[in-house]
Amino acid sequence: MTFTRRFIVAALGAVAFASTPFAAMSAELPGNVRLVIGSNSTGGDTYQAASMVADALAKKLGINIKVDAVGPNEAFKAVGRDARGTTIMLHHDQSYLGNLYGQRGYQDIFKAYKIGPTVAINPGNAYLVKKGSKYKTVDDVLKAAENGTKVRVAIQPGGVSEIGFSAMKNAARLAKPGSDANLVAVNTGSQSSKNQALWNNLADVINGSIQANEQFAELPASDQKAMQFIWITASPEALSQAPEAGMGKLTRDDMLKYAAPKVSVPLKNGENFTFDKEFFFIYNKKMDAGIVKQIDDALAAVYKDGKLQAELKKAFFIPDFRPSDEALAHLKKKNDTYSQVIADIRSTQASK
Numbered sequence: 001m002t003f004t005r006r007f008i009v010a011a012l013g014a015v016a017f018a019s020t021p022f023a024a025m026s027a028e029l030p031g032n033v034r035l036v037i038g039s040n041s042t043g044g045d046t047y048q049a050a051s052m053v054a055d056a057l058a059k060k061l062g063i064n065i066k067v068d069a070v071g072p073n074e075a076f077k078a079v080g081r082d083a084r085g086t087t088i089m090l091h092h093d094q095s096y097l098g099n100l101y102g103q104r105g106y107q108d109i110f111k112a113y114k115i116g117p118t119v120a121i122n123p124g125n126a127y128l129v130k131k132g133s134k135y136k137t138v139d140d141v142l143k144a145a146e147n148g149t150k151v152r153v154a155i156q157p158g159g160v161s162e163i164g165f166s167a168m169k170n171a172a173r174l175a176k177p178g179s180d181a182n183l184v185a186v187n188t189g190s191q192s193s194k195n196q197a198l199w200n201n202l203a204d205v206i207n208g209s210i211q212a213n214e215q216f217a218e219l220p221a222s223d224q225k226a227m228q229f230i231w232i233t234a235s236p237e238a239l240s241q242a243p244e245a246g247m248g249k250l251t252r253d254d255m256l257k258y259a260a261p262k263v264s265v266p267l268k269n270g271e272n273f274t275f276d277k278e279f280f281f282i283y284n285k286k287m288d289a290g291i292v293k294q295i296d297d298a299l300a301a302v303y304k305d306g307k308l309q310a311e312l313k314k315a316f317f318i319p320d321f322r323p324s325d326e327a328l329a330h331l332k333k334k335n336d337t338y339s340q341v342i343a344d345i346r347s348t349q350a351s352k
Contacts, residue, residue, distance in 0.1 A: 026290025029085045033058075033065045036079060038072035038091030045211070049120045049279045049317055050090045053299075056308045060298045072098065073105040076282075079113065083286040088116070088295075092279045094159040096335045100342050103158040109282060110335065115328040116281025116292065117299055121318040123234035123242055124210035125277050126258070127153075127164060128217070130198060131226035138168065138231045138263055141205060145172045145182035154186040154194040154203035160277055161194075161207045163338055164233045164265075167273040170341045171265045180345065199225060210255070211316060214248040231265070232258040233275040241318045267337075268344070275338075278320060280327055296323040 035054050039046035050067045058065040070078065072091065079089040098106030109115065129135050135144065141151050153168070155161045165185060173180040186203045188194050191212045197203040210232065219226035232239070232255055239255050246252045256262065260272035267273050283292065299321055302308050309319040322330055 026293070027085065027288035028294055029061060029063055029291055031063050033063060033085065034068055034078070034087045035065050036068045036070050036075040036087060036089050038075050038089070038094060039069050040071040042069050045122050045124075045317075046090070046092065046279065048315055049122070049312075052308065052311050052315065052317075053090070053119045053279075056302045056311075057295070057298055060302050061294070076105070076107070076113075079282060079284055081284075083284040083288075085283075085287055085291040087284075088287075089113075089282040090119075090279060091282060092122070092160065092277050093163075093275075093331075093334065095280075095282060096331065097159040097163055097338065100335070100339050101158040101162065110328075110332060112285065114283040114285050114287055114292065114324075115331060116283050116324050117296055118278050118280040118320050118322045118327045118330065119299065120279045120312055121234070121238050121320045122209075122211075122277045122279070122316070123232070123238045123255075123318055124212075124316065125160065125164065125233045125275060126208050126210055126213065126229055127205055127231040127233075128198070128208050128213055128227045128229050129205050131219070131221040131223075131228050133204065133228070135204060135230065136228075138265060141168065141183075141230070142172050142175060146176045146179045148179075148182060150182050150184055151205060152184050152186050152203045154188050154197040154206040156189055156194070156207070157185065157187045160275075163275055163341075164207060164231070164273075166338075166341050166345055167233075167265050167267075167275070169345050170267070171273070173345065174266055174268065195225075198227070205230070210247055210250060214250050218249050229258045231263050233273075234259055235274040235276050236260055238276045238318050238320075241313075242316070243313055247316055267341070273341070276318075276320075278331070278334075280331065281324075292324055299323075 037046050037050045047069050054065040054067050075089050078087050095109050099108050135141050144151050153165050155165050169180040169183050194206040198206045216227040242252045244252050260274050265273040303321040312319050
């Protein structure tokens, strides 16, 4: 081939490349994807939700997705290093709450990463007391604090476990400034540690969950391990989608009795505080927009089909698909609401 002919062929190829629509050139997920999660456990709700969503997404796209339980710090590092889509992340509200509470290793996810779609809600976050406790309701707890009684609440500090406690302190502060100091955190680790704090009379109230603590709520009051729910933080909109049979002996109607608006934990603007533990994707800040759209579109098709929703509900999750743009706006709003609650409490403590 002469030099002139080679030049013409190359030029025509360049023109054809330049005229190719951008959408056709957008990146796609590779054939093998690592989905890191912000949990070290393969037996918890994060792994369970991630596995169900990953399986459905992989089938829809015809790729392999492996769920890797590495914990939050390692997950953020892994997704922060990979803009190609080879590594993506799934976690829940702890992703931004950790930053709001100043936990080590947590950045502002809205600045450091790209937010993907929401996929599911675990509506089980709850607060409990011993059966036979003098505190029958959250209102009893708040009134005790208002009257000068110290109420000890066992939590795991710095995130999902603490946000309801912060809301109770905020409600106490609104009812009577200074009374929030009478709600005292008993900082523990695992759920079993929180349970033990209640049984050993080291705490009056504990953070727990429907899944972990319903079995103790079934016990008779004579049993030293018997508990009762006083507050389920999930929004009534989320709980109303839970299976009617609920979990164990706790039906959906029972759950709604422990949630807003029947249980009131006020915010400054007069609304009731609620907290839905939501699972969502997190991407590298520079991940290609084509991959973001590919995942959004694939999940939209998956949720339209309905099979994943049925699987999620069987496992006591609420289907909760929002594409990336909607998810970003929704999660930012939650972040701003909870940020204000935490800031108001800190400002009150600082002024003492």
